[in-house]
Amino acid sequence: MGEVVEGNINAAPVSEDELYGFKRQEMYSGTLAGSVAPYGRHVFLCHESHETWLPRVESEGLPQRFAKSFKDRRADFAVETKLTVCGGGGESDGDVLVFPDMIRYKALKDTDVDAFVEDVLVNGKQWASGIQEELSGSFVFVCAHGSRDKRCGVCGPALMEKFEEEIGSRGLSDRIFVKPCSHIGGHKYAGNLIVFSPDSAGNVYGHWYGYVTPDDVPAMLDQHIAKGEIIQNLSRGQMRLKPEGEEAEKEDEHKISNGNSVVERELVETKGFTGGCCQGANGVSCCQEQTPEPVKKEASVKKNWFSWMEKEEVLLGAAAVGAIATIAVAYSIYRRSG
Template identity: 25%
Template sequence: MSTVFRNKMIDNCCSSVQSSLSPPILSAEKSTTENVYNRKMSISSLNTSPSNNTSINPSPSNSFASLSSKSSTTSLKEPKKSTATISIEEITSENPCLTCQSPCSIHPSYPSNLKINHEANLGGTVQPHARHIIISTGKSDWNKVIELDSGNLSAVLYEYLQKKRDNKDTKILITNSNRQNSTLPFLTFFSFFGNDILIYPDNLIVRNVSTGKVEEFYDQFLSNEINKKEIVKNEGYNFSTERIPYKAVILICGHKRRDMRCGVAGPILKNEFEKVLKEKRMDLNSMGNQGVPVYLTSHVGGHQFAGNVIVYRNGQGIWYGRVTPCHIQMIINKTVIEGKIIKELHRGSMFDDKNGQSTLDW
């Protein structure tokens, strides 16, 4: 499909909905953004996105079946045994409104001197890992290496894992997130009170995990074989657990102390994801725990491919790279709702086999 023809399709399709989108960024505004970035804006000013309070609230009565922009009866589709893939060209042919003109005058753009690797092949750039541990910290400004952040839950857990791990080939990925605790969120910053931990692929929230309970946490939730359908619930442990209630979870690397590329791209993507989810009434405010939260996380690998996005939904863990605000609509419609993998953005998944196919069965 030629670029001229593609842009004409997008113009015809989207001219009627321009008023509902964010206003174009003026060239002066872009120039200002780049100048600020070139002057090495302070760390605190880079993270313009507020903390996301995700306290567990009763779900509203409106159904998640109204999420699709095409039909009021479309809901999150269950993934098939082999996950379907789709190209950006195919998405444009199906619905030009899900893609943008090149260059785009609607969405915010990254500073021009943000060095993103556009040459390397994205496929196979995810380090294989058996579990993903996501710690709720209530903030997005973490030290450069969270595993060495003495006294914090991430460091204590990482140290214990190094001692206990029998199979060196089995890796557990630990990341911090700006998610707040479901109960007593004002205490999220103080890890000695205990933090919520999200565990994939087990699809669990474990509460009240403090630095002093790391050994118990490991024994109950991490020492089991990864393919077990149910975590054995031993008695005598001081944790509250529940299945992760969200229809999907979107994670975005925003670890600015580790790499400025994700530090810049992360908050921009988070704001855009939240805006589109709100428009579609898929956010937590609209849907309660049946909605889709968006969290900034610490280092997940591949900063050269910023923005880095992970989508967990219905037993899928899909990693994307080189994501820009222009990709948000198609990720939500094609990946979050339909469960399809966008070829050009796909980095990989947990337990990818040699053919790049996920072998997880959650």
Template identity: 30%
Template sequence: MLRSALICRRRLYSTIPFDNKPFKFSRFEPCCPDSAKVAANGYVPCQAHPIPDVLGRKIEIHEPMVRPSGLRHVVACIGPDALEWTRAKVEAHPGGIIHSIDHLKNRWLKGNKPTHDDKAILSTVANRPASSKTTDIIVFPEFKIYKDVDPNRLETFYPVLDTMWKDASSSLPKHVECDDMQADAFILVCTHGRRDMRCGRIGPLIVEEFERVIREKGLTRKIEVWGTSHFGGHKFAGNVIIHQRGLGGHMYGNVRQCHVADIVDRHIIHQRVIKDLWRGQVTPIQL
């Protein structure tokens, strides 16, 4: 079963529309370099978009950063003030949504065997406010949002989890109430400072730049941008995931503020995946 799942993921990878046009920047390259201050790791400060040099010198810009492709991304919308943000690992907060889901999955595994490996489903939290006092959960690639999910009462959401755990490529159950997301693209930037200060400091700057560019292009109704928890590879900061209808979900690394306008142009507007910064496919276009 795992072999067939890997073959399926390789097939999905082969259909990724990589951009034939060379990207304007290499990994973590600045737009306005201060060449007099090049660090031993290759980090070059940017005069237009400064970051603390002590963090820049800890960014890895040479090692391979592509990770295995996934099938689904589950995003729990907990708002900016949730207690999960005070933990290095959001799943370590007792009573939090990820902690509760992990606990339920451990029980589920005692009597079930998943088709796919653990990397098929990525789970993170985002600072997007929930529509109620509980949690909203967004599932990609379907762009479906399940509202008012109580971490202490997961019974109503359990059919969705059960379906994904059994086979991550299965269709979501239709009897569980959900809504379609209004956005055409959903951008998540790792801002998880309690886990690592590289993303903790660089991530919010990237969020602000995405918001500025999207606002200037009049795309605020079509694109959402939020901070998210750790999803791997802090040494490759800044880390970005973009889910887009018709393109699937893709992860980028070594992103700087300098790159944002061109990412919006190439990835979102022209729907081309930028291989220079690409870290892997988070979800396919559809399942």
């Protein structure tokens, strides 16, 4: 008899990590670079524990009220803005964190939402009726929205645990803060996180990372946060108003070979030669010898023409006078003879 081959019924069950975690087949299969759309401000609304969030966390309560006002006034924002819910609980519920401003607005309530959006997000002012405080240190937001996508539900908590462990071992608990956040886009890139950390000049940018594993956490702390060095192989991009190089490309489109803009070129072409001297591109002179102005030549022709006309008029006048005198003499002789 042949050997009995056991079916898959006795095979070891596939773990969550292999299905949804850091060992899943799709890990590192997507292109991370350029997966973040341009924007200039990120608003985080602190709301309860991430473990209690609905798949659409903005579908009820304060997040719903905030999301509606945000959407209604979005066209009036001076800068493209993202809204994300982050972990709250206790006294932090209702707090609003704004980056790169590095400001925390305390205890927003349903009745405050419209005024807050108007004051802060539309008009760029301080919240007139609220309490605000300046933030310091670095902030790491890890997508842990498990009810929205299982991959983030598996990867997010594992990353937060590793961050807390490494931060504690370095004695940085008062300088680096880790929070779970709701869906930020790109579930397939889980673990997803955003780091807001000042660079050497004190500027704060939100840098997005994907496919981050617990093994990458030490580098996040020692390389990105401590030194401001981007981990390129995990980088999705960063908060920015326009894609890098866009302004330069647009400007180049309006340049011509000598470095003048299109407007400048049109002025040069329509102005014409004035007999002066110009400075060419790259220090090359385009000076030319002056030539007689066409206007002077035209004036000379007109002068000669008028001189000729004057002579003709004198001759015609003399002839006319002579003719009249001849007629007068003839008429006088005729009268005497009669």
